[in-house]
Amino acid sequence: MAFAQVIGQEGAKRVLRRALEHGRLAHAYLFFGPEGVGKEATALALAQAILCEKQGSYGCGECASCRKVTTLTHPDVRFVFPAPRELDADREREILDSVVQEPYARLRPWANPVISIERIRAIRHDSSLKSFEGRGRVVILAEADAMTAEAANALLKLLEEPPPATTLILTTTMVQGLLPTIVSRCQQVRFALLSAQEIEAALIQRRQVPAEQARLIAGMANGSYRRAIEWLEQDVNQRRDEAIELLRTAIRADHDHVLQAEQLRALGDRAMVKEYLRLLLSIFHDALVLTAAGPESDNRRMLINFDRCDWLQKFVGAFEQIDFEQAIGAVEESIARIDRNLELSLVLIVLFQRLRAALRRKSNV
Numbered sequence: 001m002a003f004a005q006v007i008g009q010e011g012a013k014r015v016l017r018r019a020l021e022h023g024r025l026a027h028a029y030l031f032f033g034p035e036g037v038g039k040e041a042t043a044l045a046l047a048q049a050i051l052c053e054k055q056g057s058y059g060c061g062e063c064a065s066c067r068k069v070t071t072l073t074h075p076d077v078r079f080v081f082p083a084p085r086e087l088d089a090d091r092e093r094e095i096l097d098s099v100v101q102e103p104y105a106r107l108r109p110w111a112n113p114v115i116s117i118e119r120i121r122a123i124r125h126d127s128s129l130k131s132f133e134g135r136g137r138v139v140i141l142a143e144a145d146a147m148t149a150e151a152a153n154a155l156l157k158l159l160e161e162p163p164p165a166t167t168l169i170l171t172t173t174m175v176q177g178l179l180p181t182i183v184s185r186c187q188q189v190r191f192a193l194l195s196a197q198e199i200e201a202a203l204i205q206r207r208q209v210p211a212e213q214a215r216l217i218a219g220m221a222n223g224s225y226r227r228a229i230e231w232l233e234q235d236v237n238q239r240r241d242e243a244i245e246l247l248r249t250a251i252r253a254d255h256d257h258v259l260q261a262e263q264l265r266a267l268g269d270r271a272m273v274k275e276y277l278r279l280l281l282s283i284f285h286d287a288l289v290l291t292a293a294g295p296e297s298d299n300r301r302m303l304i305n306f307d308r309c310d311w312l313q314k315f316v317g318a319f320e321q322i323d324f325e326q327a328i329g330a331v332e333e334s335i336a337r338i339d340r341n342l343e344l345s346l347v348l349i350v351l352f353q354r355l356r357a358a359l360r361r362k363s364n365v
């Protein structure tokens with residue numbers, strides 16, 4: 001992974017390139033921002049640039065060192081990630097290989113993994129030795145907020161007396177999950193959500209996704225390339241039909257809603273229900289675009305579900321009035337409530353009530 005292969009993130013890349021150019025790298029960086037936007041990919045690119053055999057190339061991608069960083073086999077690079085306390089070498093290699101394959105993919109094959117103090121001690125031990133290839137060391141702590149309290153304290157000591165020629169890169173989606181004293185000792189680099197255009201182009205270029213599907217998925221990915229590649233694994237059309245069915249169920253007035261929520265819970269786990277709710281957001285987004293723009297307007301190009309334009313038109317037309325603020329707010333709050341682990345059927349019952357209040361229908365949709 002070289003800088004050129006990192007999708008978007010021009011701001012972050014500029015900061016890092018400038019530091020490399022002037023030989024002013026910080027001892028420690030904190031890459032923070034939403035998930036799936038390229039923090040780990042950029043950390044790997046920075047590692048490559050630091051250790052590249054060709055001076056001033058920002059990581060040529062071709063020298064032996066660059067190739068070893070790309071395959072995560074470089075003796076001076078450590079990539080630490082949340083894992084069970086007992087992680088055997090084979091399993092570790094497996095995960096590293098998956099990072100090599102796709103640095104934008106999700107890292108968590110385990111429930112409640114941690115970065116343990118042993119991992120930090122190993123880093124400290126490494127940094128007391130000379131680097132193997134003489135160009136320094138790079139340690140990447142992915143999802144650093146998963147450090148245990150002991151690990152965080154050990155890392156803090158390391159940051160207080162930074163070892164020479166070692167660059168530490170922490171990544172996190174949750175800065176508040178780190179000790180403030182750690183945060184303040186790192187140079188912070190913010191990562192932004194990607195644009196739909198950036199995701200679309202990346203899907204076409206890297207995954208050979210047909211243009212129309214790439215546009216659809218990019219629109220649904222909410223700025224995260226990770227979410228986009230997760231959508232590739234699923235049948236978007238089917239999921240969307242199910243989301244529409246969920247909406248129909250939600251606004252049907254003549255139902256036993258407690259029972260309904262029970263049925264919906266059978267749809268899948270929390271993650272799945274969250275996906276449906278995100279799809280509902282994309283439908284409301286489009287309905288709002290159509291309502292605001294009128295049917296013949298050019299704004300149709302702003303639709304996420306552009307391939308369902310006729311259905312969306314009918315949907316909008318079936319209601320006397322849609323209170324978008326209420327509807328979108330209700331769905332967003334439900335997603336937040338699911339994240340907070342509230343009981344799924346309760347979340348859905350409340351959501352349905354609010355949706356029925358927000359959508360006043362004329363006829364059947």
Ligand SMILES: [Zn+2]
Nearest residue numbers: 052060063066
């Ligand atoms: Zn190189």
